[in-house]
Amino acid sequence: MTPTNVNQDTPPATKPGRATGFRGALLTLSLSMLLPALSTSIVNVALPSMAEGFSASFQQVQWIVLAYLLAISSLIVGVGRLGDIAGRRRLLLVGIATFTAATFLSGVAPTLWLLIAARAAQGIGAASMMALSMAFVAETVPQPRIGRAMGLLGTMSAIGTALGPSLGGLLIAGFGWRAIFLVTAPLGLLTFVLARRYLPADGPTRRAGRLGFDYVGTLLLALTLGSYSLAVTLEHGLFGSLSTALLVAALVGLGLFLLAERRVSSPLIQLNNFRDPALSAGLAMSVLVSTVMMTTLVVGPFHLARVLGIQPALIGLVMSAGPVVAALTGVPGGRLVDRLGAQRVLVIGLIGTVIGTISMSLVPISFGIAGYVLSLVVITAGYALFQTANNTTVMTGILAEQRGVTSGMLNLSRNLGLLTGASVMGAIFAFASGAADITTADPGAVATGTRWAFTMAAALVMVALGLAIGSKRSARMRPRYPIES
Template identity: 60%
Template sequence: MMTTIAAARSAGATRWTLTSLSLSMLLSSLGTSIANVGLPTLSEAFNAPFQSVQWVVIAYLLAITALIVSVGRLGDITGRRRLLLIGIGLFTLASALCAVAPTLNLLITARALQGLGAAIMMALTLAFVSDAVPKPRIGRAMGMLGTMSAIGTAMGPTLGGLLIYGFGWRAIFLITVPLGLLTGWLAYRWLPADSAKSGARRSGFDVPGTLMLVVMLTAYGLAMTIGRGSFGWLNSALLVFAGVALWMFVSIEKRVASPLIHLEMFRDPDLSACLAMSALVTMVMMATLVVGPFYLSEALELDAVGVGLVMSVGPLGAALTGVPAGRVVDRFGARRMTVSGLAAMVIGCFALSITPAEFGIGGYVVAVAVITSGYALFQTANNTAVMADVIADQRGVISGLLNLSRNLGLVSGAAALGAVFALASRSVGSNLAHPDAIAHGMQTTFAVALMLMGMALVIALRRLKAHGR
């Protein structure tokens, strides 16, 4: 009887722990998607051009990209529970500051601070799973986190539009304050305590390496995002600077006693393969977000409401697939399901690369649903494969690297595949709004995406063969 009661209490604690981690993932993804819809309103409110207000989004993404590995490592050293609580508190405070910001510059600064909180939440949420969930159920937990991330991405534009219409732009930031307070209370109440030895390793934090990595990732992120799709001399200079910073970072990591990233980790073929596949896959997912709106509005002639509804199909499909995908991964193994997820994405990209506009909305929706369902399965399987066997004092930095590969894929995909779409569209005619030009641009973009997915699938098949299953 006592054993049954103890087991029930343990199961209840695990559920509440996963609830707090799921809300952390929801908040960080909601923080990304909810602000995009507010850019036109912010441009009017602050009487500023798009080039200025776009930094409300860029500042958030740059902070996450530049800091996510560093905060993951800091969590390994100082204690993940302690740092995650700080991250949730920072995100909540920054949300309130965004809501009351009197000027655009202060809003952008608050968004960067909010991005720092989101980086902590994203890195340490994945790292906590192995502490909170038995190994045979890690896939289900990863599926749940993937579902919450997809829900945050899907609901952001719709929720943001409703809040702006009813209460003004400040409401899109204010809404995350009570959610942050609830998440913080649940995390404080249910997350397992840090081990006593965590605090003993504080002196091992690699400050020079951290600063150089932040410089490198910031330069790369700026090179890929500024200029609204054009790639000028400043973008090139930033890219070269990022390359120099990368070389300096590697040199530092080879010399310091306690490196931020042990470069020997990349000799592990499984880890390197998982990171490479993650970057390739998110490049393709970004293409659906960049190209999709143009194709739906110009080639299929949908209005704004129609575009929004069709665009929500992808994230909703990923949300519905996430939890079942976790169960499938637990049952059949992460490597096999990685291959299955990538195979589905290959099929979806192939469909979009040959689908003419005559197939209409139905053809587009089916192809995107296949891509996003495959992505949900891949992400769950890939995250499980990476995090299941990581030693305790490396979980934060490995989780940070996994999230970093995803973010680098997103910014690289927006730049590279966005450029492919623009060039392919112009090759048909000078008028980018012409339906034939848009359709050709989409087909060409997803032909390139198909090649990227083929590369990822080859990597996954080689891993599967190497492990004999």
């Protein structure tokens, strides 16, 4: 096996005559990251209206969210690999079309279960958009600007997450819950038109499809990830009999998947790739830090309401400080990556996140909203720097045949961290508070739960920091992901 040049398949510096195409491609990829994030966060605020409209229970309408997340988590790696084989532009166009059609169908669905099915289809399209957008960066962005491009994609994802609740609330108040889908569908159509015009055509090697697709491995991985996702969401991290059974199923599925990958000639994931410390550490750090970020979303509303006594109308405003900071930090963070190097910025981001989580666990209640917001700003700014640098580190210099599947794994690691944070860290918060019902717990109990949750969060980020420092030296020597015959 011969080492891969870091600059393989990297586009040359942008020339004046190609500036419009470059900007058009970057706009397309930005929308492809914005819409899936927006579709994740905008629906949560509509669940009460949907439950009322369909005369359904909360447990039933919860599947509107779960179907979307399960589809993304289960298929994002397989979709990325399929893009490497069949052509990323072609598959991204199919994904955008699927997302757009499913979004419109969600807006006109006459029954709850048709809406859930449409949301699952929307998740399939979103998986394609998320997995392939980052994979396209190396083909459309000059090498000196890759950090900035990664920062922009992270910014668009943060904007989508931040915009969802407020935009959804306005649309529901004015036009009803169906408007949240019917307004998003035209944006999907615009993204499709831009993708057809500006994204580079698939090369002849990919069109030939000389690499086989691992159907067995894809199915086993989808079942494994689906089992894990359900295990950590259905019982909200309490791990009763159903969640335990699903976790066992996920472990069995993982074992079968690893066995299958060692036996097929063209596996879904090249297991030897995990010998590269940059890839292994990057994925592990993504899971850990995303778990911590979800802690702020799970614990924050209870702490603000029960400990600081903030009215519900203001909680969303205070919580929006995090996504706003992430949106403002992404592009400047990308410029730092291009100037200082991804590894340095990655370590800086993790150190900032550690400081923020420690501050959140120790800040006195007397500091009030200011103390909470300041800690949240430090955490989120550190996370934005980390995400931009980590995405750049993992995606730079890999073989063209592995960009899609690697991008899929990177997005999957983030999703698994968010799912784990929502369940496990929420359970730690509730357990540490000592209250039977956290929604009615006294302020002291909630404050204790907050301290323990963010102490655990700080420990997780310190583990990530150790991984970053340990992989820093190996990142300078970059023989990346050869395809084994």
